[in-house]
Amino acid sequence: MTRPIVGRVAPGLRRTTGTPAPDSESATARIAVDLLGGDHAPAVVVDGALRAFQADPSLHLLLVGPPEAADRIRAAVDPAHHARLSVLTIEITAGEHGADAPAPTAQDLADACVRAAVGAVADGLADAVVSAGNTAVIVVSAARVLGRWPGVRRPPLTAVLPSAAGRLVLLDVGSAVDPDKEFVVMHARLGAAFAAVVHEIAAPRVGLLTIGTEQGKGDRLRRALPPLLEAADLPAGARYVGLIEGNDVVTGDVADVVVTDGFTGNILLKGLETAYARLGPPGDPDAVPPRAAMLLGVGGTVVVCHGAASGPDLAAGLALAAHLHRRAAVTAMVDHVVNDKQIPHNEVSHDG
Amino acid sequence: MTRPIVGRVAPGLRRTTGTPAPDSESATARIAVDLLGGDHAPAVVVDGALRAFQADPSLHLLLVGPPEAADRIRAAVDPAHHARLSVLTIEITAGEHGADAPAPTAQDLADACVRAAVGAVADGLADAVVSAGNTAVIVVSAARVLGRWPGVRRPPLTAVLPSAAGRLVLLDVGSAVDPDKEFVVMHARLGAAFAAVVHEIAAPRVGLLTIGTEQGKGDRLRRALPPLLEAADLPAGARYVGLIEGNDVVTGDVADVVVTDGFTGNILLKGLETAYARLGPPGDPDAVPPRAAMLLGVGGTVVVCHGAASGPDLAAGLALAAHLHRRAAVTAMVDHVVNDKQIPHNEVSHDG
Numbered sequence: 086m087t088r089p090i091v092g093r094v095a096p097g098l099r100r101t102t103g104t105p106a107p108d109s110e111s112a113t114a115r116i117a118v119d120l121l122g123g124d125h126a127p128a129v130v131v132d133g134a135l136r137a138f139q140a141d142p143s144l145h146l147l148l149v150g151p152p153e154a155a156d157r158i159r160a161a162v163d164p165a166h167h168a169r170l171s172v173l174t175i176e177i178t179a180g181e182h183g184a185d186a187p188a189p190t191a192q193d194l195a196d197a198c199v200r201a202a203v204g205a206v207a208d209g210l211a212d213a214v215v216s217a218g219n220t221a222v223i224v225v226s227a228a229r230v231l232g233r234w235p236g237v238r239r240p241p242l243t244a245v246l247p248s249a250a251g252r253l254v255l256l257d258v259g260s261a262v263d264p265d266k267e268f269v270v271m272h273a274r275l276g277a278a279f280a281a282v283v284h285e286i287a288a289p290r291v292g293l294l295t296i297g298t299e300q301g302k303g304d305r306l307r308r309a310l311p312p313l314l315e316a317a318d319l320p321a322g323a324r325y326v327g328l329i330e331g332n333d334v335v336t337g338d339v340a341d342v343v344v345t346d347g348f349t350g351n352i353l354l355k356g357l358e359t360a361y362a363r364l365g366p367p368g369d370p371d372a373v374p375p376r377a378a379m380l381l382g383v384g385g386t387v388v389v390c391h392g393a394a395s396g397p398d399l400a401a402g403l404a405l406a407a408h409l410h411r412r413a414a415v416t417a418m419v420d421h422v423v424n425d426k427q428i429p430h431n432e433v434s435h436d437g
Numbered sequence: 438m439t440r441p442i443v444g445r446v447a448p449g450l451r452r453t454t455g456t457p458a459p460d461s462e463s464a465t466a467r468i469a470v471d472l473l474g475g476d477h478a479p480a481v482v483v484d485g486a487l488r489a490f491q492a493d494p495s496l497h498l499l500l501v502g503p504p505e506a507a508d509r510i511r512a513a514v515d516p517a518h519h520a521r522l523s524v525l526t527i528e529i530t531a532g533e534h535g536a537d538a539p540a541p542t543a544q545d546l547a548d549a550c551v552r553a554a555v556g557a558v559a560d561g562l563a564d565a566v567v568s569a570g571n572t573a574v575i576v577v578s579a580a581r582v583l584g585r586w587p588g589v590r591r592p593p594l595t596a597v598l599p600s601a602a603g604r605l606v607l608l609d610v611g612s613a614v615d616p617d618k619e620f621v622v623m624h625a626r627l628g629a630a631f632a633a634v635v636h637e638i639a640a641p642r643v644g645l646l647t648i649g650t651e652q653g654k655g656d657r658l659r660r661a662l663p664p665l666l667e668a669a670d671l672p673a674g675a676r677y678v679g680l681i682e683g684n685d686v687v688t689g690d691v692a693d694v695v696v697t698d699g700f701t702g703n704i705l706l707k708g709l710e711t712a713y714a715r716l717g718p719p720g721d722p723d724a725v726p727p728r729a730a731m732l733l734g735v736g737g738t739v740v741v742c743h744g745a746a747s748g749p750d751l752a753a754g755l756a757l758a759a760h761l762h763r764r765a766a767v768t769a770m771v772d773h774v775v776n777d778k779q780i781p782h783n784e785v786s787h788d789g
Contacts, residue, residue: 220649249715259648262656296611296703297572297744304614304700331707332745335715348656349701351648353708355683360709363601363687364716392649393684 113143114407115212117173117205120150121198123217123399124392127154130217133399134158137407138169140400144407147211149173149202151194173210175201195219200226206385207231213386213406215377217394224260227383234423237382239264241272242347242389243279244354245374247366248337252374254280254289255334256381257347258354264346266306269293270313274320275381276342278421281321282414284341288322292329292340294349302328306346314344320421335367355391375401379409381418386410465495466759467564469525469557472502473550475569475751476744479506482569485751487513489759490521492752496759499563501525501554503546525562527553547571552578558737559583565738565758567729569746576612579735586775589734591616593624594699594741595631596706597726599718600689604726606632606641607686608733609699610706616698618661621645622669625677627733628694630773633673634766636693640674644681644692646701654680658698666696672773687719707743727753731761733770738762 118134120127131154138144138158148155148170155172162170175198177189199218205211207230216223220242228240241257256276261268273291280289293310295303302308307328314325326340333339334353345353358376366373376398380387388406390398409415470486472479483506490496490510500507500522507524514522527550529541551570557563559582568575572594580592593609608628613620625643632641645662647655654660659680666677678692685691686705697705710728718725728750732739740758742750761767 262648294704296614296700296707304698307700331704331709332711334708335711345704346656348648348659349704352646352683352697352701352705355648356686356705357683357708357712359684359687360712360716360719363719364712367712367715 110408110411111143112411113145114141114410115145115147115210116403116406116410117147117149117202117211117214118399118403119198119202119214119216119218120148120154121175121195121218122392123390123394126195126217127151127157129394129396130154130399131157131161132396133394133403135161136396136400137403138162138166141404141407144403145169145171146403147171147173147202147205149205150175150198152176171210173201173205192219196222199223200230203227203385203387204230206387212410213388215388215390215399215402215406217390217392217399217402220259220389223387223389224380227380227385227387231387232384234382234384234419236423237271237275239268240380240382241268241275242350242378243276243381244350244378245284246334246354246357247361247368247373248335249367250337251368252284252372253334253337253340254284254342255350255354256342256344258350258378259347260380261346262348262351264306266309266313269306269310269344269346270317271382273314273317273325273342273344274323274422275418276344277319277321277323278418279379279381279414280341281323281421282417283409283412286341288324289341290326290339291319291323291342291344292326292333294330294334294343294345294353295328296330298328298330337368375405377402377405379405382422384415386415462760462763463495464763465497466493466762467497467499467562468755468758468762469499469501469554469563469566470751470755471550471554471566471568471570472500472506473527473547473570474744475742475746478547478569479503479509481746481748482506482751483509483513484748485746485755486510488748488752489755490514490518493756493759496755497521497523498755499523499525499554499557501557502527502550504528523562525553525557544571548574551575552582555579555737555739556582558739564762565740567740567742567751567754567758569742569744569751569754572611572741575739575741576732579732579737579739583739584736586734586736586771588775589623589627591620592732592734593620593627594730595628595733596702596730597636598686598706598709599713599720599725600687601719602689603720604636604724605686605689605692606636606694607702607706608694608696610702610730611699612732613698614700614703616658618658618665621658621662621696621698622665623734625666625669625694625696626672626675626774627770628696629671629673629675630770631731631733631766632693633675633773634769635761635764638693640676641693642678642691643671643675643694643696644678644685646682646686646695646697646705647680648682650680650682689720727757729754729757731757734774736767738767 239261243256295307591613595608742754
């Protein structure tokens, strides 16, 4: 595997890890954006970055990717604002691999871009990262370089869906597709902390997604989980409300947090998001949450957009990342989930 | 377990098995309806039965359940039409169980009602059965008393969803929640036959529901299935079109038949149906398919409604059952799936 060339980062952007996060929505937020992530990169990422940059005068972007894409963003921005743009160039040149090695593919370059963007957070170059790249690469590199919170084995991708009652947290939506039951219990704890911190819900209601509310309904995983969830130490005063069904995700009446495996969650999310995109949301059309997911349980703010994300979706993902950073959401969630246990410094950093 | 009392069936309704199905939408269709199925039984079943009965002058109903519920239907019907109503009374009386045995519960009575309604098809008292009762009881009793087609180990529940492009077949939606991969391959064959026979689609496109279209995406089951589906002998000129995602179920652009496990299918179905009920369907509002599923791969016409079905949903389920009988759909699907293999008479009956 060839290695990305890293360069052209303004020295003034470098910060050490552990910088306290600001607490105002107008505070500076330095977001690394993966220019090669997604099915329509870099065009839609360039579009989304420009939208977010123009909407938020305190947003600083670290553009991670090939120089041509970064140049398109710089060229579209008033030079008076160039101080808010930095570039982390990622290129793979032919000379770097041996004659017998396979030539690097476009996917290799895209994956290198994901890793560099995540690495920028670990290195203190950015406060958060946004990528529409390969989910598995994002999850694995975030777990490796940002660290996982104690007890988190597989960080869950966590989405917010509009519902008739408002909005709800759905996790996992694509990280753990064959989860052990212990993963799901931890995901319930992480989802409860997210609802408490990001949605400011007191005592969130956590439901387990299954196919019927009678005892014993569901597949092997779902039949094993209820006693574990009933016994789980849910943070933030959250309570387990039992089995819920697909319709309850649309109404939002019975749970604030819906926990499931990453396979089922991904399929339901893509189905409902597509339905709402065509038909309108089930609740307030002015309060539709961003179509972006947060990776929970890692030592930094990581926002993941769909591979098929549009420019506005990318812009919403960047705004979400800035908001989460400014709210110091990771630190607050750690306080809820890890409580007063000893947290190794290298496992939780960058947001607190 | 106490036994239902069976009685008051008009002798003229008895037919032997193997009666050829009629071929006209105005031909007589004798449908057994489970009066105790569903969360709001018998009220919504009574409502649905009356709606269907009044809409279709060639519909004969075999009312299966407690006499009070059947009496409410008879009382609401013009006596001139009473010849189209028969009653199969199901009661559990206290004297039938020993002093030490637990008293029969409402669920025991409801399950007895399901079995009697399915049994009425096996006995030639009805051409098809409609129930909103316990799915597992319906599936097991249908498999036992109607028989399964050769090669069918778990009969799949098969739903039709509206899509932006028209409609699509989704299976399984709740029968096989932890399927072996061979089940899913058979379900792909059954779904293709359903699309060809009931939707009259030439060369149906069959897709496998998963979380990404790249090679190797998905959980253990989904990673194992593509080579088996590529090699499968799909009937009716159907072709396997590969991996599809949740959004493709809403658009309907890439597949006519979507195959998945019964857990994922049930959750996606309930989510999308609830979204469409609130927001309107994604396609033609005058062409919304009934919110009812058909049990495929058994020797008779079995239609399953949601536990939460409304009166209009029940009426649509009854109309679907009559339509499937009048089209001789089971016989036509058997011709596609079983081809010219020897079919034991006791395995395929009642519709062909």
